[in-house]
Amino acid sequence: MQFGSGPDPTDLLTLPWSTALADWPREKLVSLPRGISRHIVRFVRIGGKVYAIKEIDRGLAEHEYDQLRRLAKLGVPVVEAVGVVAGRTTPEGDPLDAALVTEHLRFSLPYRALFSRRLDPDLEPKTLDALAELLVRLHLVGFAWKDCSLSNTLFRRDAGALAAYLVDAETGELRPGALSNGQRLQDLDIAETNLAGELLDLQMSGLLPEQVDPLETAMSVIQRYEKLWAELTAPQTMGADEWWRIEKRLRRLNRLGYDVAQIQVNEKEGEPHVLVQTQVVEAGHHRRRLFDLTGLAVQENQARRILNDLDTYRSQAVLPETEVDEDTVARHWVTDVFEPVIEAVPPALREKLEPAEIFHEVLEHRWFLSEAAGHEVSIEDAVHSYLDTVLRYRPDEKAMLDPDLMGNGMMWADEDGGGLDEEAWEAAALRYGD
Known part of the structure; x- marks a missing residue:
């Protein structure tokens, strides 16, 4: 076994590695939804964390482990690669495929749930935006995915939007330098084909809203990608006295969440304008x-969103004539504002959303309350109202169950690893809502 991070290897030694993954005992497994996969995947809990284990050829497992680790170092949102278990054999000496171990992404949602309108009627476009941005970020660092799809992606809430994480990198390749246009276009062609197929599958399952056209939706992801790619990479021509336009573009890039390493300025011979390539x-x-x-x-x-609240806190807490550094104000904000909000959430409700998403929703709830009341509502009152009227009625997104998402490659199980019967599904529906 080779593990780069994660649990104590002695805990992992207790898993039945000499048994094919399909035959692992139910008491070792935890119940989580998983998307369509070419390989057998199981989830186990070790030391309070949940890990995904995929049975796969050793060469592919080591390649995917390496790609995930390298992408993580580059700041790309991917699942955490924990290790590879190779050289597995049965007690009779028969060889078994290797196993890739990754940490399960907490609070992540499968795309079939997002398109089912169980959670939010606006999640479909947010899902497509998130996937397009993930593909852009991968291409910016020189990664050719070669299998971009909704099935190979997990989604987490991000202040009302969604953030996409790459889950499957076995076919991808991180290349030195930038990708060529041909390599990018090949990735886009694969993405469009895979997306159209997955959306058609949702349509056949009755999970896709009637007004959503699978082919047009798949094409819209490519359009979203191209728009963002142009914003981030297109050269800009300007006059010698128009540097304000560059400042405006840099601010726009920062608002999108991107940094600029350097600006290349090339003045073409005979041209009175400057060509600027960010x-x-x-x-x-x-x-x-x-x-x-x-x-x-x-x-x-x-x-x-949190930085905006931090700026508001600074303006209210610090007198204009007083000079207090930003770090000191931030420490006070964490103690005085953020931590009290999170600590006010009862233990029974803490699996509903991530702490940062709860804080964001409290701020949004406070704004609506203040708007309705005609005056500023305190953060304490907003928290109590949010817990009583919003959070307690949300589904648990740490591990969401939905019986309508069964089949077509999705795997659902009860806590013992077995299937849920009709009575159990009714109980789950009562708990999680329709």
């Missing part, structure tokens, strides 16, 4: 800034 190297501008200030690791949109 080089965008990494997303996560707001997320990194918030982490530096507070130590909170959150999604990009959540960070943007």
Whole structure:
């Protein structure tokens, strides 16, 4: 066994590696939904964490482990690769495929749930935006996915939007330098074909709203990709006295969550204008800034929303003539604002959403309450109202169950690993809502 991070290897030694994954005993497994996969996948809980184990050829397992680790170092949202178990054999000496171990992404939602309108009628476009942005971010770092699909992606809430994470990288390749246009177009062709097929599958399952056309929707992801790609990479021509346009573009890129490593300026001979080529190297501008200030690791949109609240707190808490550094204000904000909100959530409701998403929704709820009341509502009153009228009625997104999502490659199981009967599904429907 080779593990780069994660649980104590002695815990992993207790798993039945000499048994084919399809035959693992139910008491070792936990019940979580999974998407369509070419390989056998099982979930296990070790030391309070849930891990996904995929049985796969050793060469592919080691390749995918390496790609996931390298992408994570580049700041791309991917599942965490924990290790590879190779050289497996049965007690009789028969060889078994290797096993890739990754950490399950907490609070992630499968795409079939997002398209089922069980959670939010606006999640379909948010899902498509998130997938397009993930593909852009992969291409910016030189990664050719070669199998872009909704099945190979997990989604987490991000301040009302969604953040997409790459789950399956076995066919992908991280290349030195930028991808060529041909390589990018090949990835887009594969993405469009896979997306259309998956959406047609949803349509056949009765999960796709009638007004959603699978082919047009698949094409819209490519259009979203091309728009964002142009915004991030297109050269800009300007006059010698128009540097304000570059500043405007840099601010726009920062609002999108991207940093600019450097700006190349090339004046063509005989041309009175300057051609400026920005080089965008990494997303996560707001997320990194918030982490530096507070130590909170959150999604990009959540960070943007929290930074706005932090700026408001600073303007209200610090007198104009007083000079207080940003780090000090941020520490006070965490103690005075963020932590009290999260600590007010009862233990029974903490699996509903991530802490950062709860805080974002409290801020949104406070705004609506203040708008209705005609005056500023305190954060304490907003928290109590949000817990009583909103959060307690939300489904648990740490591990969401939905009987309508069964079949067509989705796997559902009870806590013992077996299937849920009709009575159990009715109980789940009562708990999680329609």
